Amino acid sequence: MDRHRLSSIAHAHHPIAAPISGVNVNRLLRRAGRQPSARVLDLGCGPGAWALQALAQYPDGHADGVDVSPYALERAASAAADRGLADRLTLHERDARSYVADGDYDLVLCVGSTHAFGGFGGTLRLAGRHVNADGILLVGEGFWQVPPTAEALAALDAKPADFTDLPGLVDAAEQAGWTPVYAHVSDAAEWDDYEWSWIGSLTEWALDNPGHPDAAGALAAAREHREQWLGGYRDVLGFVTLVLRRI
Secondary structure: OOHHHHHHHHOOOOOOOOOOOHHHHHHHHHHHOOOOOOEEEEEOOOOOHHHHHHHHHOOOOEEEEEEOOHHHHHHHHHHHHHOOOHHHEEEEEOOHHHOOOOOOEEEEEEEOOHHHHOOHHHHHHHOHHHEEEEEEEEEEEEEEOOOOOHHHHHHHOOOHHHOOOHHHHHHHHHHOOEEEEEEEEOOHHHHHHHHHHHHHHHHHHHHHOOOOOOHHHHHHHHHHHHHHHHHHHOOOEEEEEEEEEEO
16 A cells, blocks of 8 residues: 555554644644744644644744645545635645745744654754744654663664754754753653554555455554554654744
8 A cells, every 4th residue: 555545544443643632733723823923834644634734823824834745635625625724725736845935934843754864953943944934843853762672663664863862852953953942741641542553543544445456455553553553662762843943
């Protein structure tokens, strides 16, 4: 199955597409403290949950969402129409690195999509260039909760240096000229809800479409992901969402 299609199915019941609850998405957006007319950019927007919730927070604002997945953008467009926000959300199907903005933004989001910029440092540099002088960069990134085990590294196909611990992540932000004014560290319940939603959505799709040529592959992908999570990185990989301002 095409990886973008697989991801779209897997996030069907969790469009936030990161281990964060809706309550905490709203808290983070409130703490970003933008004006009602804020310009918002979501890089790696997926199905648009963050951008749409930002528009609900900033009732006179406009958002641009950027993603390479046509399936995710189709869902974002549908969700915007359902919420009466289609006229305030512009979607762009392209690589986030190549997005050329018309002006700058009051709030730039990149949550769970730092891989698009080659990691946390690249995100601060490349996504950060779209933030206006007094703006907010809101970044969600993984970190090691504990020293990574061999099982976690194998499950994530990662090296120990691919992530740092939480203090190291904050230090890296400050060295790049950004400092957190708020943050949310995802708890175990948020992680479990996200992972079981991902696994369950893909499994249900496969079971509900037994004659589809991708059903067996989807079921295998769900099983593999479950094993990687439960037997590998659960309680090892953490996730933090940082609300950053320039120093």
